[in-house]
Amino acid sequence: MASSSIRAPGTADATPPTALVHPLIPFLQQQSQNTLTRLYQLPSSCLSIYRLLAPLERQLVMSLLWLESAIPAATMAAWVVRDGKQLRPPHEWLYDGALDTLARLHILPNAAAKLALNPTFKTSFRQAITGSGTSGSFGVPAEVDEKRPPLTVEGLDGYALERWETILHYMVSSGTGQSPTKPSTGVLYLLQRSGLMVSLRGGPLQITSEGFQFLLHSPHDQLWALLLQYLHLAETRQMDLVEVLSFLFMLSTMQLGREYSADHLGVSQKAMLEDLRDYGLIWQRKPSSHRFSPTRLSTTLTSSSPPLPTTTTNSSGPAEGFIVLETNYRIYAYTDNPLQTAVLNLFVSLKYRFPNLVVGSITRDSVKKALNNGISADQNPLLPVTVQDQIRLWELERNRLKSADGYLYTSFTSQADYELVLNYARELGVVLWESPAKRCFFGTQEGHANIRGFIERRTTGGMA
């Protein structure tokens, strides 16, 4: 579903934008029907995928879930609100989009005439809702071990946060000469493969412009972006994609603070334990342990709530940080989080640091540095207009030069020849630059074949 194209300013509160499609949905849509059907055999996967759908799609699935037979498409379409006044019926448009998404996920095949859910999906999802079935897809709990109780929720949160911030901190300080704790090689490989970091001529890893943009996203988007890369990687590593996906979905339905048994996992899933431990998605007492606990990062995979508590330190101040930006480009950030400070350092030149406050200012140099890192001016939302305009001007300043591939035509024998060819090229609209004094011009690559043909015809014609 796409949002309406033009919206008047100030209407944002009245009509929130169309829900963004979850990044995993397009990935699932690319999978074969066979893969999806195998995935739909597991109730926990059905439940998780259902949660990733847009609200309207969820309602459609639920409406059809308890029907035994297919219903005519027109029956369902009759429920769509019709708004006669509008030129393009927005609700029907939304409805068609929702049906299309479900069809491409093979949840609702053959949406043209009759509507009925994919039988596998229907059976499994019913089992998920009623808590029946024997698939064990919600995770087999581990036997309670009296001697070694599971880690507390606070402990899990701290562990997940430490893991995750290690990754981000490593990325953010890769260019600054500091040497923060290195994440594991598996994480480094994933960062490199996903193009977030790159190793120049075998040197240490450097953050790329994609990496900088990645840092500005919400933790939730970051997590899914990495997991998507992981899924792509899994395909090349000959891992069973269904097992990988269903394990992620299983984690997302597990209960925080519980221990689960690893004995019932598939081969690929056991291989995943190590990777997910590195990302902070699961906790294990020791690598060889036969039990694992999901952290908040994994149990909130299918939700939009913030996956992690925002601060590691035991400060008494508010966990939420505030940023004040004045129209004189000064910026005050109330934070004591080194990661947030490091992110700010990407586009602000920092002046002072206090225990809970960082003061800096946005300058031409700092913005240029950020632009060089690949952050664009459009990525900074909700700034004062003066600041926004100035940043835009600075960005334009950087974009003074434009490069284009093409050919330089020179050494014309006479002014007449030169003008003849130039006029021809002008008619084609392929002239980028011309200099009558030097009797040369520069044409685009696309126009070269025509111009060369023209000159050759002229030359041979002149000789004849």
Next chain:
Amino acid sequence: MDDSKGCHLSVVIDLSPAQWHLSAAAPPTNLHPLPLNSFLAQLLAFLNAHIASKHENTLAVFGAFPGKSMMLYASTDPATELQAIDANSYPPFKLVDSTIVTRIMEEFDDLGEPAEEAPTSLVSALTKALCYVNRVSIPTSSTSNKPTEDHDPNVLPDPRILVLSVSPDLSTSYIPIMNAIFSAQKLAYQKVTIDVCQIYGPDSVFLQQAAHLTGGSYIFLERRDALLQYLIMSFLSPPLIRKTLSVPTQDKIDFRAACFCHKNIVDIGFVCSICLSIFCQPVPVCSTCRQDQVPYEDTPEIECLSADASLC
């Protein structure tokens, strides 16, 4: 259609043993029998569907028993003890299902077998639901920024109350129901939508008005064997989705009011010109505001009103 905050649903269940006994009666007298256990099974599936839709969705369930009402479940209250989990069910579903069923059974056991059943406290349960919605929508400083596992107490978007009724109207509850409706319309932070499903018994005049006045949907269940489908199609979607995928609404609403003197539902009533109390016959002194009324024959001040132009 951004619904990232999830939505809240409070369900009020009418649990009158006598009415459920009638509802379970065999076909000749009762075309589509619906015993309580089958009702609960379908209701739990519906509640699970609500929780399934969004990680952030919150749920509260209130029971209206004869002469007593109570909260059966609330997702904001953390579970008292860690329950056993099994590999085939999603833990939150299991928690909801077992809590609700256990609490209802406990209450029924406590009821014993009274000679005469007291009327169900539907209004009391409805009021508790409203108080609950109000309480959890007010941001409190005590519930700090620390995120809890299932819900952030500071936001409660699109709160809805679903009333599942099996009892006929209790005319004494007219005034409390009206008060509940007005509170729902004017709740401090957000108005509350009241949906009503009359599962058994005659159409409920008061609940129809409650649904109509709060922008909710009222359904008189004709096919009781299809309860779950009714619930899902009509009451699962939050108000945001109802803009696109419509839900059934009433084409005619019974707007009749109950008189304040004998609690009868009246077609034609007499309204006190001072405080707008309704009476089924002319009275010399208004029993609500104690104002002397000039005798009916001499004055048009106590006006005769037709049913459709009453209080709303």
